[in-house]
Amino acid sequence: MSVELEEKGASLGDRLHPEPRSEPLVFERSGEGKVGYSLPPLDVPAIVAIPQSLLRREIEGETEISEVEVARHFTRLSRLNFSIDQALYPLGSCTMKHNPRTNEEVARLPGFAAAHPLAPEEVSQGALELAWRLEQVLIELTGLSRVTLQPSAGAQGELAGILMIRAALARDGNPRRLVLIPDSAHGTNPASAHFAGYKVRELKSNARGTLDLHVLDEAMTEDVAALMLTVPNTLGIFENQILEVARVVHAKGGYLYCDGANFNSFVGVAKPGLMGIDVMHMNLHKTFSTPHGGGGPGSGPVAVTAKLAPYLPRPTVERRPDGTFALDYDRPDSIGRLRTFLGNYGMFVRALAYICAYGNRIGEVARGAVLNANYIRAGLTGVYHLKYDAPSMHEVVFSDKKQAESGIQAMDIAKRLMDYGFHPPTISFPLIVHGALMIEPTETEGKAGLDAFLSAMRAIAREAEEDPEIIRKAPHTTPVRRVDEVAAARNLVLRWRPGGAGGGAR
């Protein structure tokens, strides 16, 4: 490390706080005889009342390591990550916004974090009330009738929603065979429809980037169970003909499913229930700012109309006439359950705390997100190519078309942004924009941060013309240089093995 620092002309600050560039595996830090835990002495007889044939030997290869080394290991590893708390994290569609720490604190109260969902209801009233309250505010925000909090993430919410539609259609005599999905949709949409037993028909977007009503009209038959529509869509464009879309779908007896991944762009401003939407999942980790945690946990509540409410996963949380709360398992038309227990309850606590912080001003979330995205759009128009120029809501999708003339692709631009201190936008998605750069700044970014990002993007555009090589070889300042993902897939090493330096399963 010291050699590298000297080569880079390290400052005194760098010497005092050198950035780690790599860290051994925790297994490589292990050493025989070291201990990282302590337990109380056993206060009952030490009995093993299990036949020898059902017992294992010691766990070969597991660690022996002190708490100090574990603390340092994970602290060093953490410093190899980029995070929202460092700077703008404009990963489009993922809604990387500030995570209030109050929410972390209250979710850890023992009455939530050390509670068990199978404790008697008499001693779990606060936990049930919180879930009920969250359902009530989500009902108010969506304008729909009931909400299940059970799905573990957005994708599971999609599946739950389509299963409810299927159950309602089956009850009416025919579950139908098809689900329509625009070509701009998240990949989870077709995957979820498939796992609900449907064939997927893709709808081609129009020149505006939105649903083509003629295409929909022609595709919408009485064999179509639902249209899965992302509102606003993954280009950040609101389906301004949403009411007509709903009419077309409903006229053939189908249901309008809304992928609510982008609810953050209109929460508190407009209500899905008024748009003719029958089902909508929400991502608590997007709109309601529960932390993304390096890739989960998510939480994907689903709101439905009164007609679909009998099919909600069970149990539901109900308020009895005497004001007490109870779980209702006795729901004969329910689609069943998608997981154990009540869902990612800890995310309910955080989301409700977040909604309470905004209260009746929650529309500020959407207004801030849309303002910031449009500021980014204005700042980069003409610098990067904008395939669809319909008005942007919370995100804007540019492409690498101009830079491609110098042989620079979206991936290269993404990597170069790291050198300027930003996380890259989402690239290569949505699929209908070749070389997509999908930028979502969120409402928790100030003008100074946005300006710095704009400067970086403009500088990269200039480099593409004047010095493309520096972009093609980027990143230059990250803990590792460009990572060879092709080699990872070709020579699979998916674990460490005892006694070997990373020998993998082949």
Added chain:
Amino acid sequence: MKFLPVSENDRAEMLRAIGAPSVEALFASIPEPVRREPVLPDPLSEIEIRRLMGSLAAKNANARDSAFFLGAGLYNHYVSAIADQMLYRAEWLTSYTPYQPEVSQGTLQSIFEFQTHICLLTGLDVANASLYEGASALVEALLMAERVVRGRRRAVLSRSIHPEYRETVRTYFANLGLEIVEVPLSPAGTTDAAALEAAVDDATFAVAVQSPNFYGMVEDWAAGSSAARRRGALSVAVVAEAASLALLVPPGAGGADIACGEAQSLGVPMHNGGPILGFLSCRAEHQRQIPGRLAGQTHDAEGRRAFCLTLSTREQHIRREKATSNICTNQGLMALASNIHMSLLGKHGMREVALQSHAKAEYLKGEIAKRPGYRLPYPGPTFNEFLVEAPEPAAGLLARLAGRGILAGVPLSRFGGEENRFLVAVTEMNTREEMDRLAAALGEA
């Protein structure tokens, strides 16, 4: 509004740059009739949020303020302070799925380490980056088996498997043209081996058994794996109490092709049922059918070791409706907590936790069996949870005990089972004094 850093002046400047007269004008594409302000209370300050949440939390009996014996797939094990406090670091908490490996090496390496721990514990070759929780992990394992053993339609599930896991499988399977055959328990409370053997046929793609089973009984993996192998199906080992993996024969050694279930016991608080931590591991030959995220080792442009997500051509963002699963994220932060916890406990600590949990459960079993009217319906070996039959309906009894600060168990009536029976779980967190208090209270309650 403290989460919004754009000032009035900034807003005016930004609108000028955009060329819009107002923020409202930016919403012009949303039709008027669907716009509506929500009716909600005024915003709350941090003090008021703490007060509100504190008052709701205070109404819930929990493992910190009660003698606590609840389990049924969710356990009160020791979690080191570091495993939780590390999660507060912004670099872990406020990052996302490591799509860009150059700025995500911390998360990627942690996933790689987590995958390794799960492989070592389950005795299998490959593990994924985690799944939502145990029940959906079983679904994913069964669907994976169906892809490996092409052209078969039947999954054989032992009733030893957690009822909520089985209900989840029914929900997912309902429209996929797949059948479920459930195998009953023997009078001893374990999977009926003869019935299992008879249920597996040439249309079976998977045979799934849970151990310790829902009633706490330790099952022999060999019964399921040999029945599966004879008919060319895959055997799926379900583990809902992962602390047991440090003591019992691991699925891989027991002949399982896939292990799956719930790893909450390994470093994740109960969280009132979620977020918890699903896991899935398998033999190397099936790794291309594994669902969910995978971290792999590779190198950077200068030849240094690096990690990245790999085999993503299995996943929904590439394969769409042909993907191996619709899952997008893993259970990132929980997998990190578990990696930290497993690393701290390591080879000896995980075993000691398992041995203590088991020994204490044996002690409590003995004490409860001495109470008049109480009996243990299944006498065979258990790990840390066991079934008790009370002389009265268990739900009422357990509610009375809860009023006295003892969360004594989970009644089977919550799962449609015999109303006098309940499950009691014991971990290294329970003291002899608590167990004596529970046993004494059963005599009095």
